[in-house]
Amino acid sequence: MKKKIKRIVIIVLIILVGIGIFSGVSYYRNSKAKDTTPLETVLEKSSDLTTQKLVITDVFECSKGKVPILTKNNFLVRYQTTVTAGFDVNEAEIKETDNKITVTIPHCTIDEDSIKIKSDDIKIYDTGFAILNVNQDDLLEVVSEAESRAKKQANSSEYGLLDAADANAVNIVRGLFENVADGREVVVEFK
Structure with missing residues (x-):
């Protein structure tokens, strides 16, 4: 039993x-x-990848009109905008081997749409006297000039926006791929 x-x-x-x-x-x-996860989908979910932002605040003097006292108007223009830089992930190329993943990305560029200055972001301070005020066309020129100045500042090496964007792009892409690399080395390089 x-x-x-x-x-x-x-x-x-x-x-x-x-x-x-x-x-x-x-x-x-x-x-x-x-x-x-297929490696291609790691980046495809992003499309455009912003890797760096730069807030630009600037003041410049402007003069509109030609006839002193009657139409000539001097004023200061103060604006603020946030400029972004990044790259299009659709241009990235991925190569994998048993021990390494190589991701080739384009250098970062400035997003032209981020430079658009809204009316809330611009202040005009009158420094001169004119009998006739500044008209709408003059104000549009001021906004256009402010956007042009912002673009020039963003592209200047003084601020290092594109260099910082490239450095951050390498770190971000490496971080994305290290999560799915299964112990393989992740190398990020530029085209």
Whole structure:
């Protein structure tokens, strides 16, 4: 009787161990399949990747009109805008080997749309006297001049916007790929 109970207990234990092993292997296979992400999709979800922002605040003197006292108006223009730089991830190229992932990206450029200055971002301070005020066309020229100045400042090496954007792009892309690299080395280089 004791031998029969021992055999039944051993058979039940063998069945439970088998079920446990089968469940563990199934779970491991399913979790491995779910965690596998094609490397191309890591970047495709982003489209344009902004890697650096620069807030520009500037004041410049402007003069509109030609006839002193009657139409000539001198004023100061103060504006603020945020300029962004980044790259189009659709231009990135990915090469993988067993021990390395190489991602080649374009150098960052300034997003021209980010330079648009809104009327809320511009203040005009009158420094001269004119009988006739500045008209709307003159104000549009002032906004255009402010955008041109912002673009020039963003492109200047003094602020280093594009250099910082490139450095951040390397760090961001490396970080994205290290999450799915499975221990492989991630190398980011420019075209």
